Amino acid sequence: EAQVTQNPRYLITVTGKKLTVTCSQNMNHEYMSWYRQDPGLGLRQIYYSMNVEVTDKGDVPEGYKVSRKEKRNFPLILESPSPNQTSLYFCASSSAGNYGYTFGSGTRLTVV
Amino acid sequence: TQLLEQSPQFLSIQEGENLTVYCNSSSVFSSLQWYRQEPGEGPVLLVTVVTGGEVKKMKRLTFLFGDARKDSSLHITAAQPGDTGLYLCAPQGGGSNYKLTFGKGTLLTVNP
Numbered sequence: 001e002a003q004v005t006q007n008p009r010y011l012i013t014v015t016g017k018k019l020t021v022t023c024s025q026n027m028n029h030e031y032m033s034w035y036r037q038d039p040g041l042g043l044r045q046i047y048y049s050m051n052v053e054v055t056d057k058g059d060v061p062e063g064y065k066v067s068r069k070e071k072r073n074f075p076l077i078l079e080s081p082s083p084n085q086t087s088l089y090f091c092a093s094s095s096a097g098n099y100g101y102t103f104g105s106g107t108r109l110t111v112v
Numbered sequence: 113t114q115l116l117e118q119s120p121q122f123l124s125i126q127e128g129e130n131l132t133v134y135c136n137s138s139s140v141f142s143s144l145q146w147y148r149q150e151p152g153e154g155p156v157l158l159v160t161v162v163t164g165g166e167v168k169k170m171k172r173l174t175f176l177f178g179d180a181r182k183d184s185s186l187h188i189t190a191a192q193p194g195d196t197g198l199y200l201c202a203p204q205g206g207g208s209n210y211k212l213t214f215g216k217g218t219l220l221t222v223n224p
Contacts, residue, residue, distance in 0.1 A: 004154075035214075042216035043155075043200070058211070090154050100145065101202075101212060103154030 002027045006091050006104035013081055013111055021076045021107050023091030031094040032074040033058070033101075034066065036087040043090070049074055081111040115139075118201055118215035126223050128190055133218040135184045135201030142204055144177055144184050145212070149198040155214075158186075191222045 004025045013019055025032065033048040035058075045058030049068040063085055065077040074093075078085060088108050092101040115138040125131055135144070143162040147155035159168050161177035161184065168175045172195075174187040184203075188195055198219050202212040 033212075040216070043214040045211065045213070048211065059213075092154070100157040100160055101147075101155075103156070105154050106152070 002102065004091055004093050004102050004104040006089075006107050009105065009107060011107060011109050013109070015082055015111055016080050019078050019081060019109075021078075021089060021091075021109070023074045023076065023104060024072050025074075025091075025093040025102070026072065027093060027095065027102065028071065029093035029102075030071070030096045032068065033092050033094075034064070034074070034076050035090045035092065036060065036085075037090060037106075038087050046076070046089075081109075083111045085109065086111050116201070116203065116213060116215045118199075118218050120218060121216070122219050122221075124221040124223065125191055127192060129222075130187070130189050131191055131220070132185055132187045133199055133220070135186075135203075135215055137182050137203055139203070140181050142181070144181075144204065145202045146175060146184070146186055147200040147202060147214075149200060149217070150196075155198075155200055191220075193222045193224050196220060196222050 007022045030051045034046040035043045037043045044060045046064050047066040049055045052071050055066050088106050090106050091104040094101045117136050119134045145160045146158045149155040159175045164179045164181045166177045172189045176185045198217045200217045201215045
C-alpha cells in the first residue's frame with residue numbers, strides 16, 4: 001500500500017531533550033515536506049526537500065533541522081525542543097509533475 | 113504577500129442540505145488542490161484543478177477553479193455525516209517549487 005509513515009504517533013518530552021520524528025514513503029517520491037498544524041494558524045510548512053541531499057526552509061524553520069540522505073526518508077530533528085513546538089506534525093510527499101500530496105497520519109508532540 | 117482566505121470558517125448543517133465553501137486569494141495560481149482532513153488524521157487529496165474556469169465533479173462534490181485562477185469553490189450536494197471534516201484549499205504557484213500554502217480551512221459538521 002502506498003503510504004507515508006510517521007513515527008511516533010504521540011510523543012511527550014521535556015524541554016531541551018533532542019528528538020527525531022521519522023518519516024518514510026514507499027512511492028519513490030522526489031518531493032517531501034514537513035508541516036505543523038496549530039489551532040487558528042492552519043498548516044505551516046517547516047522544511048521541504050526536492051530530492052536527495054536537497055533541502056530548503058519553509059515558512060517556520062526555526063528550531064528544526066532535517067536531512068535527506070535517502071529518497072524514502074525525511075526525518076525531522078528538534079535539537080532542543082521548547083514548549084512552543086508543541087504541535088501536530090505532518091510529513092507529506094509528492095512525485096515530480098504530480099500535483100497531489102500524500103500525507104502521513106501525523107505526530108502529536110507535547111513539550112513540557 | 114499572498115493572502116489566502118477560506119470561508120466560512122465553520123459550517124454546521126443537517127444531513128441532506130447543500131453547501132458551498134470558498135477559497136479566495138490575492139494571487140494567481142497555476143493550480144489548486146482541495147483536501148479533506150478528519151480529526152486526528154492527515155489531509156487527503158480530493159482534487160486538483162489546473163485550468164481557469166475548470167469544473168470537476170466527483171459524485172456529490174463539485175469543484176470550480178475561477179476564470180482568473182485566483183479563487184475556487186467546493187459545492188456539496190445532499191451532505192452526509194461522512195462529509196464531516198476540515199476542508200483545506202492549497203493553491204500552487206507552479207514551476208519547480210512544489211511548495212503548497214494551505215488555507216486555514218472550513219470545518220464542516222453534518223448532523224444526522
